[in-house]
Amino acid sequence: MATDTVSEDTTADEPPLTDAEMQQAVKDNPAMRHLEWPVTTVNPVRVRWRYAIGIPFIHLLACLAFFPYFFSWTGVVLSILGLYIFGTLGINLCYHRLLTHQGFVAPKWLEHTFAVLGVCTMQDTPACWVAMHRIHHKHSDHRTDPHSPLVNFFWGHCGWLMIINRDFINVYDYEKYTRDILRDPFYLKLERNENWLWIYATSMAVFFLGGFGAALAMGGTLAAAVQFGLSLLVWGVFVRTVVTWHITWSVNSFTHIWGYKNYDTDDNSRNNWLVGLWSNGEGWHNNHHADQRAAAHGHKWWEFDVTWITIRSLEMLGLVRDVVRPRVWTKSAA
C-alpha cells in the first residue's frame, strides 16, 4: 500500500523552495500549502520495511477485537486506561514535554518509569522519537520537516515512517540531536540490541499471563484462562497501541492542517479542539509551536489539557520541579 504511493522519486531536479519562499507562499495563498518530500529522504527512495510491514501487521492484530472470542470488558477497560497510562504519561508527558522540550524536571527513577511506558506504545526509542520531533520543530512545514502533512495527509500521518530518511537510519544519524538524552546510559541501553522491542514484547507477556493467571486463580478452566489472557492481549496491547498511534499521528497530521491559530508562527501549526480532547492536550499545537518549552499546551482557560493537569498534580505532590509555564501566563501575571 505504502510502496505504491512512494515508489517514484519525486525529489527530482527542480530546485526546492527556500524556507523563506515557502513560508511566504503558505502565508499568501492557502492553496499553495504543498511541499515536496523532505530532502533527507534517501534517493532513490527506499521503503523502511520494518515499519511498512509492522504498522499494518499490528493493525491486523488489533482487528482481532472484532471477533467475540477475544472480547472481555476487563480488556476494554484496560485498553481505555492504557491510553492514559502509556499514551499520556509515556508519550505526551515523558517523550514530548519532558525529554524533547525539558518543560520540567523529574527524578531519574520517575523519568525512566514514564519512558518505559512510552516504549510500550511502540513509537520507537525515546532518543529516536526526540530526534524526529526536534527536527520537526526546527524545520516545521519546510522541506526538511520529516513529517509535514503539507506533502499530503497520509505522509504527515504515518507514511513518512515507512520511507528511509537519512536522519533516522541508525542512532549515529540522530545522535547529534539527542546528546543530552544519550548521555544517560539508560537511554543508550534502549538503543542497543533492539532492547526497546523486548520491553514491548514483555508488556505483551504481562497482559496475557496476567489475564491467564487471574482466570485460573478464580477457578476458571484452562480454555477460559487462555481466552481471557488473549482478550487482555488484544484489547490491552494491540487495540491500545493502534489507537495511541493514531492519536499521536493526528497531532502531526490534523493539527498542521485544520484549526485556529492563537499565535502567528512560521509554520502551519493549529489548535484543534478534537485532537486536543482525544490526545489529552497535545492538540493545542499552535500554542505549543509558539512556546515550545512550556509544559502546558492549553493557554486559554477552555483549552483543556489533561497532560498539563497531570504535570501540575505531580508538581503539587513534590514529584517534579522547575515546571515551565507559558510565557503568556507569566506575562499577564506580571
Ligand SMILES: [Zn+2]
Ligand atoms: Zn514539540
Ligand SMILES: [Zn+2]
Ligand atoms: Zn508540529
